[in-house]
Amino acid sequence: MESFVDIYERACQRKGGRELLGSLLSEPLSSVQLARLSDDVWLEEFTRKIFQSGFYWSVINAKWSGFREVFWDFSVEKLLYMSPEMYEQRAQDERIVRNYKKVQSIANNCLMIHELAIEHGSFSELVAHWPEDNIIELWSLLKKQGSRLGGNTGAYALRAVGKDTFILSRDVEAYLRAHEVISGGLHSQKSLRAAQAFFNELRSQSGYSLQTLSQLVAYSVGDNLVGVSS
Template identity: 55%
Template sequence: MVREKFTQIYARAAERKGGEAELESLLATPLSPQELNTISDARWLAAFTQKVFQCGMSWRVVRSKWQNFEEVFFGFDIEKMLLIPNDMWERKATDPAIIRHLGKVMTIAENAQMIHEAALAHGSFSAMVADWPQEDIIGLWRYLKRNGKRLGGNTGPYTLRVMGKDTFILSHDVEAYLRNTGIIDGGRDTQKSLLASQAAFNDWQQETGRPLCQISQIIAFSSGDNRM
């Protein structure tokens, strides 16, 4: 199957969203590597934790309790997280100020360890993320899945997007487009599908000069159930 030119995808998305100006107003702008480098390791742990808790839960409920999370977990300070003994983690998981879920609370300890180890190797977790090449963003997804806890699927990629790292997202609409055009034909998270997705996004990025996040959004807006 011949791959669509991105101009065709863009035109369809613009039509569905009410014009080019309206479409452009919806697109995210990633941070520069210099801007990413200013993010503290604590903020990364907070972001991962928030996304982990939002999985399978109301995002509104998580957000409404988030200040309590910040207080209960000492602002997600990495050094403090590494010093918390297991029995204290268990007590914190029963604190009514937060959402009580021992499994998800324990991801904080494991993801703090991942961030700490990355900081030892790269100077900071942000430095590692900032330096990770866009043409292998799936490699960063794989790193988060293998070294973190509950950061597989779209949890890791969505956190990267929220924090400003340029990444595409294999959302339902994007995955459906890739399947319908024959770019992927197996499981979404298989190595074959991830490599094929990365190759397609790399091609579109060379064609357009746009960041991966915008390409991903435009593809999603061009198809699926997101009409105005």
């Protein structure tokens, strides 16, 4: 296994130095900041990432004001009372990207968030205090209890809102395979546990967040555009 220093130095060389690399890195929110978020934020971001999956993100983002109008600003409290017939009707609304199966995921994920909020005080509290050294189990929870949140979808949503997580992007996957950290299916339990252990070790060496480490690994490989985020 390469050390953190090896990965960091190569990323610096490929991105034009420490200063330029630093400008490309980002940090997650703190647990306090996460716990303060409305649960509606999670439902909105889960929905955004589900619709972006397999589609041009720019198209989804351009229509997002329409999504917010159609689905009541993703209010969990309000959407709990939306009937299946209403969801079916809204799936045909021209203000959104019309995909009935993905629209159905809103109802399912709304219920998931509501049920977990009852158990943990709020969904945001659950996410905020989930241990980062076992973030793959949070991914698993979203996949099992949510709808269409498997693969990278759940992880990308967590990252977008501010939860510290690594991402198994193409560049990160390429690195992990090249260095024989993982083999076989990317999202097999064996591969996920190996990836988690790898990032936990880098975190112990550096003190950096999983988010920053994931970005550093990605910037240390793949297509290199100096000073450009990937």
